[in-house]
Amino acid sequence: MNGQALLALRPDLRIIADHVAPGSRALDIGCGDGALMAALRDHAGVDARGIEIDAGNVASAVARGLSVVQGDADVDLAGYPSNAFDYAILSQTLQTTRAPDKVLDELLRIGGRAFVSFPNFAYWRVRASLLWGGRMPVTRTLPVAWYATPNIHHLTIDDFRAFLKARAIVTEGAWFLNGDRLTSEWAANFRAEHAVFLIRR
């Protein structure tokens, strides 16, 4: 994939956009104003559908011609039939759900594969903030103070790996990001700000 719209995407979304097969069907859960969906549609002919909780974002996405349903990942995924999509995409949303394990189950039921991206709470700056400052971290990827953060289920890359292993979920791909640069898998749990996983049953 190429094009200006792709370059403008958030780094984790660009990774996802680069790895969704052209012409496939994708459900973007927490799709925001539809930036990823529009890129997938325009550059890869993907039949993209979205779910988004914020009405203003839904209106923006619909106004750009996308099929987006206002809804909540915690409750509305149940309405989708099994294997309806080739990919289910959950970017920067897992840590805000009430029941992340059930949401992941739904992702793998609805889509053959799932992209999941999340901020890594074991990133060294986060550790340092707690260790040296004794304060909950406020970083570029976790920009909101403790009382206002939407994140209610903090997780680390190693937590997620353990979760996948315990449930025999297959990892097809993993990308680790520091800022907008990819970092190696080596010590990713310490060095990466956030991660993107491609998983399947």
Next chain:
Amino acid sequence: MEHDQRFGTQRSVTLPGPLALDGGQILTPVTIGYETYGTLNGDASNAILICHALTGDQHVASLHPVTGKPGWWTRMVGEGKPIDPARHFIVCANVLGSCMGSSGPATAAADGQPYAMRFPVITIRDMVRAQAMLLDHLGVRVLTTVGGSMGGMQVLEWAATYPERVRSAVIVASAARHSAQNIAFHEVGRQAIMADPKWRGGDYYASNDPPADGLAVARMAAHITYLSEDGLTEKFGRKLQARESKGFGFDADFQVESYLRHQGLSFVDRFDANSYLYITRAMDYFDLAEEHGGLLANAFRGTKTRFCLVSFDTDWLYPTRESRSIVQALNAAGAAASFVELSSPFGHDAFLLDVPELFRVVDGFLKAGGL
């Protein structure tokens, strides 16, 4: 097209029929009052059918011949609006059973006398079939359908009955079935009409003295359901009308009372009581899932139609959960569906009022479909 008598405002056509009705009867001929705006393009692909609500009419964007007021959806339809006669060929027809030029209880039957209660009971699907006959007459095969409230029910029915004809569908503040509460409110209205001694079993046309009191009460009861409690409180509260203190009688002491009385009275000038009975009945019978084996998703199986649904957070007549269940059915059927709940203080009536987000959503949805 300018010289084609089929197109323009204040049109009417009598089609030979027959129209086979869900109730088992056959209606022939079928007269439909309608208006068109704009020009059908070369490949007849820019047609938008607007479906009106219970007491609406075909005067969607033209002056109403009885009230002299502007059309009922001039915020949505007009130059520079989401539905624009400069780009779209717009059709709005008076529904079957109504009283603004389409076949209904006030129309003359074969014996020259008004049908009155001899008019067959009709359904939303019958209304849609009549509209399809009109569109055939106008040379429109494929179209986009747009409607709010009962209009939204017609849009859903269009998509289910003629999936190959409906490219895009916009459903605002509507539902795929009438709930028990909806039916209950309608029954209050019907009983008010039929309890009026002037109703006379529906045979009041010769007298020139229709059951206006009953119809006004029906309208007053319905009007409450179109608003929200907060909206009513904000607008009227417990304020008194043109007096300093309570009158200790049964005049309209409160502003909200005189407002409702005004709504009821102005309604009887433009609407027929029997039409109110027939159309509310059609709405009560509406249950799209039931028509498709009890599973709403079956109504949309294999559909290629793009759907856009909008609900309003203060609408308790057709609440958001009704739209959500339609969206779930559309998702289950794999249809391309968008849905948003918009915030408005105006209750069900919001779809007729100034809600910029509504116009933005509809505009974007239509343009994305190449309209």
